[in-house]
Amino acid sequence: MNPWLQFVGSVLVVGMAGCRPSEVSPTQPAPLKVAFLYADAHADLAREAIVAEFGARIQVQAAEQLRDEVQTEESLRTFVNEGYGLIFSMAERSSGSMAATRHVAADAQTVHFEQWGGPRSTANLRVFEARTYEGAYLAGVVAGTLSQTHTLGVDMPILSSSLEGVRIVNAFTLGAQSVEPKSITRVAWGDRGWDRDGGVDMVLRSTDGVSLQLNLNPLGTRGEPLITFEVHWAPYYRQAIQAALAQTWVSGDLWWGLREDVVVLASMSPAIAPPLRAHVERVRDDIKKGQMVIWRGPLWGQDGKPVLRRDEVASDKFLYGMNFYVKGVEGRAMDLYTGSP
Numbered sequence: 001m002n003p004w005l006q007f008v009g010s011v012l013v014v015g016m017a018g019c020r021p022s023e024v025s026p027t028q029p030a031p032l033k034v035a036f037l038y039a040d041a042h043a044d045l046a047r048e049a050i051v052a053e054f055g056a057r058i059q060v061q062a063a064e065q066l067r068d069e070v071q072t073e074e075s076l077r078t079f080v081n082e083g084y085g086l087i088f089s090m091a092e093r094s095s096g097s098m099a100a101t102r103h104v105a106a107d108a109q110t111v112h113f114e115q116w117g118g119p120r121s122t123a124n125l126r127v128f129e130a131r132t133y134e135g136a137y138l139a140g141v142v143a144g145t146l147s148q149t150h151t152l153g154v155d156m157p158i159l160s161s162s163l164e165g166v167r168i169v170n171a172f173t174l175g176a177q178s179v180e181p182k183s184i185t186r187v188a189w190g191d192r193g194w195d196r197d198g199g200v201d202m203v204l205r206s207t208d209g210v211s212l213q214l215n216l217n218p219l220g221t222r223g224e225p226l227i228t229f230e231v232h233w234a235p236y237y238r239q240a241i242q243a244a245l246a247q248t249w250v251s252g253d254l255w256w257g258l259r260e261d262v263v264v265l266a267s268m269s270p271a272i273a274p275p276l277r278a279h280v281e282r283v284r285d286d287i288k289k290g291q292m293v294i295w296r297g298p299l300w301g302q303d304g305k306p307v308l309r310r311d312e313v314a315s316d317k318f319l320y321g322m323n324f325y326v327k328g329v330e331g332r333a334m335d336l337y338t339g340s341p
Contacts, residue, residue, distance in 0.1 A: 001168050001330060002079065003054065004166065007009060007291070009086060011172055018237065020190065025216050026279055031056060031057055031058050031059040032057065032058045032059070032085055032086060032244055032245055032283035033058075033059045033060075033061075033062075033079075033084040033239065034059070034081070034084065034085075034086045034087075034088070034146065034241060034244075035056050035060070035061050035062070035063070035079040035084045035086070035087045035088065036060070036062040036063070036090060037063050037064075037066055037072060037076065037087070037088065037089045037090060037091060037097070038063070038064045038065070038089075038090050038210065039063065039065070039066055039090075039091035040064065040065060041064045041066065041191070041213075042064075042210070044062070044090070044210055044211070044233075045211065045232075045234075046137070046211070046232055046233040046234035046237055047062065047209075047233075047237065047259035048278055050232045050234055050237045050238060050241065051291070052182050053238070053311070054241060057062055057245060058080060058241060058245075060064055061079070061252060063075040065113065066097065067074065067090060068096045069097070069100045070075055070096075070100075070105070071103060072089070072091065072096060072097045072101070073100035075162060076087050076089075076101065076243025077104055077303070078089050078103040080104060080108045080111055081106075081146050083151040084105070084111065085110075085112060085139075085244060086111075086114070086240065086249075087111060087112070088114045088116070088240075088246045089100075089101040089113065089114065089115045089116065089218070089238070090210050091114050091116070091243070092230055098115060098117075098118035098119065101113055101115050101125065102115075102119070102122065102125060102305045103290030105122060105124055105125040106122070108123075108124070108258055109123065109124050111124060112126070112240075112244055112249050113125040113126070114117065114123055114126050114240055115128070115168040116128060116129065116166075116210075117129050120253055121251045121252055121253050122251065123251055124251060125251060126240075126249075126250075126251045126252055126253070126254065126255050127252075128236060128253075128254040128255070128256065129164070129255050129256075130164075130212070130231045130233075130255075130257060130259075130262050130263055131255055131256065131257025131258070131263055132164055132167075132168055132206075132212060132214065132229070132231060132258060132263060133164070133167040133168050133170070133294070134171070134257045134258045134263050135214050135258075135263050135265070136167075136171040136172040136175065136229075136241075137171040137174060137175035137215055137283075137286055137287075138146055138171075138206065138229070138283060138287075139172060139175065139204050139216045139227050139229065140152070140171065140172040140173060140174065140175020140176040140177075140178075140183075140204075140249075141175040141176070141178060141179055141279065141280055142226055142227050142272065142276065142280060143172070143175075143176050143202040143204065143216055144175065144176030144179040144180040144183045145179050145180070145200055145276055145308075146202060146226070147176070147180070147202045148201055148250065149182075149184065149186065149187060149200070149201045150180055150182045150183050150199060150202075150204070151184055151185075151186065151199040151200050151201065151324070152172070152173075152176055152183060152184070152186070152202050152204070153185065153187070153188060153200040153203040153204070154168065154169050154184045154185060154186075154187050154188070154203070154204045154205075155187075155188045155203055155205045156168065156204075156206035156301045156328075157206065157207070163320070163321070163323055165206070166297050166322055166323060166324070166325065167215070167319060167322055168206060168335045169185060169187055169206075169325060169329055169333075170209075170322065170325060170326045170329065172204050172293055173325075173326055173328045173332060174276055174294060174299075174326060175294075177328060180297075181203070182326060183192045184328045184330060185328060185329045185340050186330045186332065187275075187329065187330070187331040195294075200217060200219050201218060202217075202219065202220075203216070203217055204216050205217065207299055210217065210231075210233065211230065211231060211232070212227065212230070212231045213228060213229065213230050213231075213266075214225055214230075215227075215228050216228075216231040217230070224267075224269055225267070226268070226269045226271060226272060227265070227269070227272070227280070228264060228265075228266040228267045228268075229264065229265055230263075230266045231262060231263055231264075232262060232263055232264055234263070234324060235255055235260055235261050236254075236260070236262055236329065244330075255304050255316060257287075258287050258288045259287070259288045259289075259290070265280075265281075265284055266291065266337070268277060268280065268296050284287050286306045293313055295308065295313065295314035295318070295319065296308070296311065296312070296313050296314075297309045297310050297312040298310045298312060299314075299326060300326065300327040300328055301322060301324050301325070301326060301327065302325040302326060302328075303312075304327060307326075314316055
């Protein structure tokens with residue numbers, strides 16, 4: 001087999017179709033080689049859009065189904081040896097992926113690495129995440145308005161390597177409490193489902209993976225969601241590739257959301273009345289403009305103790321370390337990010 005294809009996962013070659021490096025005009029710069037790594041097999045629509053946008057300026061390859069640290073590291077080192085200058089590691093939920101990326105980045109200082117989630121950046125490894133909680137807050141506004149019982153639910157996969165699940169639960173609760181202060185939230189994760197006698201009548205469900213979605217439905221329904229938020233990485237991919245092409249890429253810790261169009265309001269059901277629809281859109285726009293801050297005090301923890309003073313605004317450092325639920329959430333935050341029973 002051609003060594004180009006000998007990866008420990010499934011490998012896809014996209015972009016630069018029919019164009020070999022030897023065929024590039026001597027008057028044109030060689031295309032930037034860009035690699036993407038995934039823990040699962042799926043279509044990354046944002047990557048496909050970027051391939052179409054940049055055309056012959058980039059050469060893109062993707063490795064999928066990288067289930068552990070060994071497979072990930074082997075694929076990373078193959079990409080490095082093949083001259084790839086920008087590598088996106090999109091297996092955010094995998095601690096093995098994070099460790100492998102950091103190992104290889106330390107040995108390949110001339111390559112730019114992009115890691116979705118995980119520990120902080122290094123000289124040639126940039127860490128990026130999505131402010132998914134912003135969408136959760138707006139979904140909470142809808143849930144708090146429409147709930148008859150004022151008892152809401154959040155149902156999501158176990159996010160074993162991220163505190164974003166805790167931030168989603170807290171922001172959803174705060175959004176609901178902004179319109180109905182009596183709102184409480186109950187959390188289910190994995191395949192445990194819901195106790196239908198618990199009074200929950202609105203459920204926010206989260207998918208996992210690169211194209212994460214937040215969907216709000218009345219309990220017991222799986223039809224068209226009342227509101228949906230999605231994560232689209234195309235704006236982030238675009239700026240990283242542009243910077244690499246311009247040789248202006250720098251490391252750092254980046255967290256993009258509604259303002260950068262990484263977190264987007266994908267749909268609202270016609271069942272949402274025009275006044276509520278207008279309110280949600282107004283709050284969304286205020287968040288994008290920086291005129292509305294979700295994490296502004298006074299804010300209390302689940303135990304009733306203050307965590308932010310009046311008018312105090314949470315820093316990103318505070319949010320990164322948010323390992324507690326806010327007042328109004330039932331359950332233990334530890335269960336969500338450790339998988340404890």
